[in-house]
Amino acid sequence: MSSSKDWPLWEVFVRSRRGLSHTHAGSLHAPDAEMALRHARDLYTRRNEGVSIWVVPSTAVTASSPDEKDPFFEPSADKPYRHPTFYDIPEGVKHL
Amino acid sequence: MTAGTAETAAASTHQARFDASVAADERIEPRDWMPDDYRASLIRQMAQHAHSEIIGMQPEANWITRAPSLRRKAILMAKVQDEAGHGLYLYSATETLGASRDELLDKLHSGRQKYSSIFNYPTLSWADVGAIGWLVDGAAITNQVPLCRCSYGPYARAMVRICKEESFHQRQGYELLLALSRGTPAQHEMAQDAVDRWWWPSLMMFGPPDDASAHSAQSMAWKIKRHSNDELRQRFVDICVPQAEALGLTLPDPDLRWNEERGHHDFGAIDWDEFRQVLKGNGPCNEQRIRQRRRAHEEGSWVREAAAAYAAKASGGPGAPHETAAPDGSGTVPDGARVEATA
Amino acid sequence: MTAALALGDDALVLSHRLGEWAGHAPVLEEEVALANIALDLLGQARTLLSLVGDEDELAYRREERAFRNLQLVEQPNGDFAHTIARQLYFSTYQLLLYGQLASGDSAFAALAAKAVKEVAYHQDHAEQWTLRLGDGTTESHERMQRACDALWRFTGEMFHPVEGLDVDREALRSAWLESVTGVLHRATLTVPDTPDTGAWSAGAGRQGLHTEAFGRMLAEMQHLHRSHPGASW
Numbered sequence: 001m002s003s004s005k006d007w008p009l010w011e012v013f014v015r016s017r018r019g020l021s022h023t024h025a026g027s028l029h030a031p032d033a034e035m036a037l038r039h040a041r042d043l044y045t046r047r048n049e050g051v052s053i054w055v056v057p058s059t060a061v062t063a064s065s066p067d068e069k070d071p072f073f074e075p076s077a078d079k080p081y082r083h084p085t086f087y088d089i090p091e092g093v094k095h096l
Numbered sequence: 097m098t099a100g101t102a103e104t105a106a107a108s109t110h111q112a113r114f115d116a117s118v119a120a121d122e123r124i125e126p127r128d129w130m131p132d133d134y135r136a137s138l139i140r141q142m143a144q145h146a147h148s149e150i151i152g153m154q155p156e157a158n159w160i161t162r163a164p165s166l167r168r169k170a171i172l173m174a175k176v177q178d179e180a181g182h183g184l185y186l187y188s189a190t191e192t193l194g195a196s197r198d199e200l201l202d203k204l205h206s207g208r209q210k211y212s213s214i215f216n217y218p219t220l221s222w223a224d225v226g227a228i229g230w231l232v233d234g235a236a237i238t239n240q241v242p243l244c245r246c247s248y249g250p251y252a253r254a255m256v257r258i259c260k261e262e263s264f265h266q267r268q269g270y271e272l273l274l275a276l277s278r279g280t281p282a283q284h285e286m287a288q289d290a291v292d293r294w295w296w297p298s299l300m301m302f303g304p305p306d307d308a309s310a311h312s313a314q315s316m317a318w319k320i321k322r323h324s325n326d327e328l329r330q331r332f333v334d335i336c337v338p339q340a341e342a343l344g345l346t347l348p349d350p351d352l353r354w355n356e357e358r359g360h361h362d363f364g365a366i367d368w369d370e371f372r373q374v375l376k377g378n379g380p381c382n383e384q385r386i387r388q389r390r391r392a393h394e395e396g397s398w399v400r401e402a403a404a405a406y407a408a409k410a411s412g413g414p415g416a417p418h419e420t421a422a423p424d425g426s427g428t429v430p431d432g433a434r435v436e437a438t439a
Numbered sequence: 440m441t442a443a444l445a446l447g448d449d450a451l452v453l454s455h456r457l458g459e460w461a462g463h464a465p466v467l468e469e470e471v472a473l474a475n476i477a478l479d480l481l482g483q484a485r486t487l488l489s490l491v492g493d494e495d496e497l498a499y500r501r502e503e504r505a506f507r508n509l510q511l512v513e514q515p516n517g518d519f520a521h522t523i524a525r526q527l528y529f530s531t532y533q534l535l536l537y538g539q540l541a542s543g544d545s546a547f548a549a550l551a552a553k554a555v556k557e558v559a560y561h562q563d564h565a566e567q568w569t570l571r572l573g574d575g576t577t578e579s580h581e582r583m584q585r586a587c588d589a590l591w592r593f594t595g596e597m598f599h600p601v602e603g604l605d606v607d608r609e610a611l612r613s614a615w616l617e618s619v620t621g622v623l624h625r626a627t628l629t630v631p632d633t634p635d636t637g638a639w640s641a642g643a644g645r646q647g648l649h650t651e652a653f654g655r656m657l658a659e660m661q662h663l664h665r666s667h668p669g670a671s672w
Contacts, residue, residue, distance in 0.1 A: 006198050007404060007466070009191060026254070027188040028468060029197060031403035032410060034567060039468040042475050043181055047261070066128045150467065157461035161656075164664040165495045165672040166451075166488075169458070170481050176461050177474035184467050222663055272672075280670050388462065396465025398582070399519050402575025409574065 008057060010036040012044055015052040022054050030055075118319055123249035126192040134318055137311065138248055139195050140209070141320060146186035147204045147211035151385050153179045155219040156228060164222060171268050172225060178265065182258045189250040205390045212236075213371065214301050216379030223276055223283075223290035229269015231291070231298040231336070237262055238332045239302065247319035270339070277344045284344075291340070292348045299363075300371045302329040333361050440491055441507065442547070442603035445645055447487030448508035451498060452653075453529060454480035455660060456516055465519050472564060476526070479557040486550055499664035503647075503654050510644040511593035513653040517586065520572055520579070524586035526565035531618050532597045532611075533558040539606045566622050573626025580627065587623065588631045595636030596644060 007029040013022035025044045030036035036055040044050065064072055080086045089096055110129040117124060124130055157176050163169035187197045203209040214232055219225065240262075243255040276287035303309055303325040315321035323331075333352075340347050351364035373379065457477035464470040488494040511529055516522050537558055540551035572583040598612040620630050639648070664672075 006196070007400065026185055027191065028184060029466070030468065031400075031571070032407035035403065035407075035571075038564065038567065039472070042471045043184055043468065046177075046181070046471070046475065063127060066125070153462045153470070160458045160461055161455065161659050162663045164499070164667070164670075166481065166485050166498055168672055170478060170485075173458055173461070173474055173478055173481070177471055177478070180467055180470035180474070184471070187467075275672055279672075280667060282667060283670055392463045392465070395463075396469075396519070398576070398578050399465035399469075399572070402579030403571045404575075405579075406571040406575045 007031045008059070010040070010055045011058050011061060012036075012040040013054040013056070014040075014044055014050040016050055018051055022052065025049075027058060118247050121245075121247075121319070123252060124247050125249045133314070134320075135193055137315060137318065138251065138320055139190060139193050141315070142186055142190040142193075142251055143195065143200045143203070143209050144211060146183050146190060146200065147209060148215065149179045149183035149186060150204075151211045151215045151389060153183075154385055154388060155215055155217070155381075156225055158219050159222060159225050162222070163225075168272065175229075175265055175268065178261055182261070185254040185257055186251075189254040192250045201393065205386065205393060207377075207386065210375075211385075212301060213374045213379060214297050215385060216374050216381045217293070217297055218380050220293075221286050221290060223273065223286040224294070226269045226272035226276065226287065227290035227294040229265055229267075230273055230339070231269075231294050232301070233262060233265045233269060234336065235298045235301040235332055237266060238328050238335070242322035242328075243320075245319075245322060251320070270343070273343055273345065287343075288345055291345050295348050296366065296370075297374075299329055299333070299366055300368075302326070302332065304368065304371070330360050333363050337361055440603060442601050443487045443490040444497075445507040445601050445604070446547075447484050447491065447497075448506050449512050449529070449533075450480040450487065451484035452506070452508045452656070453512040453525075454478075454484060455656065456512065456514075456525075457522075459516055460522070473522075476561050476564065479554075479561065483550070483554050483557070490546070495664070499661045503649055503657055505647060506644075506649065506653070506657070507647065508644055508649075509593065509596050510650055510653075511590065511596065513644070513649060513656060514590060514593065515652050517589075518582060519568075520582040520586040521589065523565055523568045523572060524583065524590050526561065527569050527587075527619065527622065528590060528594050528597075530558050530561040530565050531615055531622075534562045535611050535614050535618070536606060539611065543605065545605055569622050569628070570626045573623070573628040583626070584628050587628055588633065591631035591633055591635055592637045595634070596642055599642035599645060601645060 008031075009027050010030055010033075011027050012025045014025045015022045025040075028036065028039050028043060030039050033055060037053060040053045040055055041050075045053070076082075111131065114124065114128070114130055114134075117128075124134075153176050156172060156179075160169065160172050160176065163172050187200060190200060191197060200209065204211065214235075219228070237259065240255055240259055244252055244259055246252045246255065273287050273291070276283040278284075303312075306312060306324045306326045309325055312321065312324060316324070336347065337352065337354075349364045351362060353362055355362045374382070377383070454477045457473050457480070460473045460477075461470065464473055484498075485494050488497045491497060509529075511525060514521070514525060534555065537547075537551040537555040540547045541555050542548075569583065572579040574580070597615070598608050600608065623630050636642075639650075643649070
């Protein structure tokens with residue numbers, strides 16, 4: 001991915017406040033993890049957008065392929081019984 | 097069926113799926129199949145946009161050391177910093193298409209990729225900082241807001257972030273000009289002079305007229321451009337006229353007047369010859385801007401090399417994920433994260 | 440008053456110097472980092488100068504001899520190594536000083552409590568870069584060593600007494616030396632063994648005696664403001 005000179009790419013995840021998951025914010029270049037964290041802090045939280053940051057080398061991310069879209073995700077589309085709205089409950093019954 | 101026709105069939109299925117996504121206003125994401133021309137057009141447009149942010153730092157940074165009050169100095173520093181940040185967001189989005197930042201910077205430095213011609217004009221007075229904020233950022237925002245709905249996901253998301261952050265840029269420029277316009281006669285004159293010099297180049301920022309625009313039609317079809325150059329230019333003029341009145345400054349166009357019938361302002365002819373000259377490299381600052389950018393890059397190379405060498409010594413490359421806070425027990429797999437790895 | 444002016448001028452002048460990097464940083468990520476530090480310092484300067492009087496009056500209408508900043512912070516940026524060495528020396532001082540002030544009950548306690556978090560980050564930034572430049576390539580090592588050596592003679596001034604600044608200067612000095620020495624050693628750099636003050640720099644900035652480059656810096660900074668007496672911006 002990089003020659004000795006070019007800094008590798010890192011993916012940045014920011015937790016915007018306590019109680020929320022880290023969300024992908026973007027990427028940046030840094031020579032190593034420590035600097036990646038600091039660059040991420042400077043770049044992606046300069047308007048007070050975060051309370052915690054993860055940085056991950058982009059090369060370490062394994063992503064599902066869009067070509068696998070159907071086998072990966074479609075089989076879960078026909079199982080409505082996984083959702084609460086699938087079930088009929090008599091009107092007036094509470095706390096269900 | 098021969099191998100060749102099988103490939104053709106697969107390609108046309110891809111093409112059909114892509115066309116359907118764009119037509120349905122769905123976003124195209126990095127690992128999706130996309131036509132080569134679409135990818136090339138995006139890289140060209142996004143790189144030019146990123147380069148513009150970076151080169152655009154120069155005319156304003158020219159005044160950081162001379163800002164006339166500490167409040168203005170803080171604002172200007174924050175603004176120029178944002179431009180570096182916006183450049184980074186855009187380079188990062190462009191990298192999802194498989195173009196590395198080094199490659200893009202190389203193309204900028206060697207003149208193979210362009211940046212917005214507006215930054216080839218000089219900032220001659222403090223009021224120019226205001227005029228850039230009001231007119232140049234105003235024109236940029238008019239151009240950019242529609243891009244928040246552009247068909248390429250990473251570009252659209254970067255633009256959402258950028259537009260949100262840029263709203264302060266235009267307002268600070270307007271406020272700066274207002275203080276000058278209502279200030280001493282010398283300050284007022286400074287403001288008017290700046291508006292006189294920046295108005296026409298700002299109108300040129302929307303690009304050539306629709307009938308002469310090389311990439312427009314295809315870009316509109318792909319939804320990486322959502323309105324025509326002339327349409328956006330007209331929108332900008334209509335917005336600026338009352339704003340100029342409120343400022344107490346005159347827009348330097350004797351032909352500018354309200355057209356009741358059209359429901360828009362008519363305005364004078366743009367000097368497209370000047371536009372072409374600046375685009376060709378003959379603007380007042382083309383050479384200077386690229387020279388400074390190259391120098392910064394070259395003078396920084398020993399620093400980048402040092403950090404890379406240190407990292408190689410320390411660990412032999414990027415290691416495990418690092419966090420700012422203590423691990424929260426959810427493991428190292430980011431939950432709910434959307435990842436755009438470069439292909 | 441003298442203390443607020445001294446600390447305020449330190450922050451103002453260093454912020455200005457860092458602002459000169461805009462558009463010239465070695466990598467885009469560092470543009471953002473340097474601007475963050477400059478903005479923190481400018482914020483500190485404005486708070487401190489406002490304790491003394493009108494911030495703009497003080498920044499833009501004083502003559503060179505009335506500025507009370509350390510000579511260290513007015514030194515030109517030089518290459519990135521010089522900027523980082525200046526940052527390391529000064530941010531370590533600020534971190535320890537504000538740490539002391541934050542725990543005391545002086546007029547600076549509240550300000551110091553806020554600033555200490557900012558300067559902790561500045562110190563970390565300087566430390567990270569010192570390690571990378573010192574222990575990076577042969578070239579970067581040489582540049583970093585040169586920078587540390589060149590600026591060393593401006594460091595003794597930090598421990599001269601300042602009227603109204605009630606701190607344990609000896610403790611400050613030994614803690615500073617320990618911290619900086621530790622970083623330099625880890626960065627494979629040599630701690631300069633030359634004097635940390637010169638005939639000219641010993642407490643001179645605090646007395647209003649500056650180096651030549653400072654006059655030009657002020658001329659640039661003040662010219663527009665001074666050209667329009669009484670104007671608002």
